[in-house]
Amino acid sequence: MQHSNIVGGSTAKRVIACPGSVALVNKMPRQPSSEHADRGTLLHNAISEILEGRPEVIGSRYEDQVLTQELFDEKIVPALAALDEIDPKQEMVYEVETRVGFGDLLPGVFGSTDLVGRIGDRAVVLDWKFGDGVVVAAEENPQLMFYAAASMRTDAAKWAFDGAKELELIIVQPPVIRRWVTTFDRIKQFEQELVQAVKAAQQPDAKLQHGDHCRWCTGKPICPKMTGAVDRALQVQLKDVDVDMLGKYLKNADLLEDWIKDLRGLAVQLLEKSLPVPGYKLVAKQARRQWVSEQDAAEALEFLNMNPYKQELISPAQAEKELKKRKLALPPELVVSVSSGTTMAPESDPRPAVVQIGQQLTAALSKLQ
Numbered sequence: 001m002q003h004s005n006i007v008g009g010s011t012a013k014r015v016i017a018c019p020g021s022v023a024l025v026n027k028m029p030r031q032p033s034s035e036h037a038d039r040g041t042l043l044h045n046a047i048s049e050i051l052e053g054r055p056e057v058i059g060s061r062y063e064d065q066v067l068t069q070e071l072f073d074e075k076i077v078p079a080l081a082a083l084d085e086i087d088p089k090q091e092m093v094y095e096v097e098t099r100v101g102f103g104d105l106l107p108g109v110f111g112s113t114d115l116v117g118r119i120g121d122r123a124v125v126l127d128w129k130f131g132d133g134v135v136v137a138a139e140e141n142p143q144l145m146f147y148a149a150a151s152m153r154t155d156a157a158k159w160a161f162d163g164a165k166e167l168e169l170i171i172v173q174p175p176v177i178r179r180w181v182t183t184f185d186r187i188k189q190f191e192q193e194l195v196q197a198v199k200a201a202q203q204p205d206a207k208l209q210h211g212d213h214c215r216w217c218t219g220k221p222i223c224p225k226m227t228g229a230v231d232r233a234l235q236v237q238l239k240d241v242d243v244d245m246l247g248k249y250l251k252n253a254d255l256l257e258d259w260i261k262d263l264r265g266l267a268v269q270l271l272e273k274s275l276p277v278p279g280y281k282l283v284a285k286q287a288r289r290q291w292v293s294e295q296d297a298a299e300a301l302e303f304l305n306m307n308p309y310k311q312e313l314i315s316p317a318q319a320e321k322e323l324k325k326r327k328l329a330l331p332p333e334l335v336v337s338v339s340s341g342t343t344m345a346p347e348s349d350p351r352p353a354v355v356q357i358g359q360q361l362t363a364a365l366s367k368l369q
């Protein structure tokens, strides 16, 4: 999915609160996708397909993610049930995954709405949230307000608002639905805040303001509000980052990470002893399905003509252990050590530094010239 490099739905809150973040974020390298994000995209794609009348989604893929029956039951089924609750008579006219923007008012500012619809006199803007970690509210949600404002200015979506008497913004975070009925005036007011923030972001001295919106800001590592070096960092370009300063901050980061770990540990300890920690509570981790009785399950599945067991090759370490007992050695030609990637370590680490392939190639090519 293409994203605006100024502001989109998911970044509206940050840009309004911290216009200076636009320039900082644009100096950072593009973030690689994550397993979590890919899973979200897979689920968004699947529900769009279903709502557009193509229900065969089990087995569909996005990057390394596959939509299994279990994932479908866990996320898609309750999401569709939520839609039935929102629109019990199935009278909603809607469209999904619509690219919406602000035209000449804010060139280059756009996003993609999950669902824009109309039920009777009510316009609906709905966003699916398939992650479990962060609870997302609908009330005063800047992402939903962004989509509502942009939809009203987009030919492909404005029909949902024409003549509507009310406007409902909805978050479906399966199995929970959060709804907020708001006014068109509130959306216009939000749009003005957005326009001001985008204009402010274009100024060389755009304001930086930290807050909970910093959590998802990819400009954090070079943000002066985070490092305290305001004047210097306002001029900074990524290629010009002071590497001595970076090394120093990394040492501080190690200290800080330990401090955060201990702080969290202490809070959990207090909560487990039923002592209050303002703003926090203990909740159950995500439930995973398991067999009530493995033996009963195996017998039942065999009865259904299924082989309930899978065969796996043992690891080199397990084979070596077993062979040792028989006083035999593991044939070395059977094994190769493969690193799962690179990790950062202090200079004092005994392992040799990895030379990046790109650097090797550049060095080799420069010798050929």
Ligand code: SF4
Residues within 6 Å of the ligand: 014, 018, 020, 021, 024, 208, 209, 210, 211, 213, 214, 217, 218, 219, 220, 223, 224, 225, 226
């Ligand atoms: S980390 Fe926070 S203060 Fe810094 S640029 Fe990002 S949003 Fe602004």
